[in-house]
Amino acid sequence: xxxxxxxxxxxxxxxxxxxxxxxxxxxxxxxxxxxxxxxxxxxxxxxxxxxxxxxxxxxxxxxxxxxxxxxxxxxxxxxxxxxxxxxxxxxxxxxxxxxxxxxxxxxxxxxxxxxxxxxxxxxxxxxxxxxxxxxxxxxxxxxxxxxxxxxxxxxxxxxxxxxxxxxxxxxxxxxxxxxxxxxxxxxxxxxxxxxxxxxxxxxxxxxxxxxxxxxxxxxxxxxxxxxxxxxxxxxxxxxxxxxxxxxxxxxxxxxxxxxxxxxxxxxxxxxxxxxxxxxxxxxxxxxxxxxx
Ligand code: HEC
Ligand code: HEC
Numbered sequence: 001x002x003x004x005x006x007x008x009x010x011x012x013x014x015x016x017x018x019x020x021x022x023x024x025x026x027x028x029x030x031x032x033x034x035x036x037x038x039x040x041x042x043x044x045x046x047x048x049x050x051x052x053x054x055x056x057x058x059x060x061x062x063x064x065x066x067x068x069x070x071x072x073x074x075x076x077x078x079x080x081x082x083x084x085x086x087x088x089x090x091x092x093x094x095x096x097x098x099x100x101x102x103x104x105x106x107x108x109x110x111x112x113x114x115x116x117x118x119x120x121x122x123x124x125x126x127x128x129x130x131x132x133x134x135x136x137x138x139x140x141x142x143x144x145x146x147x148x149x150x151x152x153x154x155x156x157x158x159x160x161x162x163x164x165x166x167x168x169x170x171x172x173x174x175x176x177x178x179x180x181x182x183x184x185x186x187x188x189x190x191x192x193x194x195x196x197x198x199x200x201x202x203x204x205x206x207x208x209x210x211x212x213x214x215x216x217x218x219x220x221x222x223x224x225x226x227x228x229x230x231x232x233x234x235x236x237x238x239x240x241x242x243x244x245x246x247x248x249x250x251x252x253x254x255x256x257x258x259x260x261x262x263x264x265x266x267x268x269x270x271x272x273x274x275x276x277x278x279x280x281x282x283x284x285x286x287x288x289x290x291x292x
Contacts, residue, residue, distance in 0.1 A: 036115040043105055045131060046208040050123040052133035055199050056100055058093065062124045069117060076113045078104055134205035136223045141231035149232025152225055163219035173239040183258060191233040201226050211258035
């Protein structure tokens, strides 16, 4: 073995370890000590409701009546191994989920699962759980919906809760003339990537990624707004998409960059504020000196 290849072999695991640590620091650490409700919203609600019907995964209302806690705990911690162990119930679940296997989520400790299951039990008893999902009408889309969706996307129509326009970060094919943001993924084919109306709607009602979450946490989109946006994204599907797979590769990087950018922005705003105050103070001092 040559010296170089030896060094490369040694460096690679180190680099991988560093990357993994950085990712854990960015995403996993803020999760610890988080309330179960926030945890569910951020990590489960993109696929599950409690009492709102199935999405990618089954409706979790009264799941405790279907399986005991031991089984559920093992399953949530490591879905794949339960399915692979030819557990008949789990395989039936996969079949009814059109073959989608629930992902193994990072840092899913026993304590965290316990808290989540207790929460799901409590929410199952309520007439309407906070996790029933935003109620979005299932009426057919109209051309007017598409128009409103485009308006919200471009920021010419304000949302009720005052969220930012999508176009400040995203673009879709055919809107380039006006210039869309390139910070975030191109949304031309997002309707397809998110498997259609219901899952995309739910995703938008509780975005599960860092930048989207921080942008819309306090300015959530309303049911009718989501319906219009989804109608718009269905219409953009027809616009000859670029290579989507390359975009997919960039996805995580863009997410990371977005998170960093938001942090950076706060930093800049904060610094600027300090500087403005400081500048005023300095100018005052200068005037005083001149006057003396
Ligand atoms: C990417 C989608 C996805 C996410 C995110 C997800 N799940 Fe699942 N979940 C599934 C699917 C799909 C199934 C059905 C089994 C299968 O196909 O793997 C499932 C099954 C389950 C089941 C068994 C349901 C039953 O009817 O017996 C439980 C419990 C569960 N998930 C809890 C959770 C919890 C808690 C979280 C968040 C920490 C979560 N899931 C996140 C997709 C997801
Ligand atoms: C502050 C910038 C910003 C704004 C404003 C914004 N997004 Fe995003 N969005 C992102 C970033 C960055 C991502 C990539 C994942 C992440 O980090 O959140 C993303 C991801 C998404 C995704 C998932 C895309 C995929 O390819 O998987 C959808 C859908 C989405 N945004 C829709 C919207 C809609 C609809 C709006 C307007 C109502 C909007 N976004 C406004 C930054 C933004």
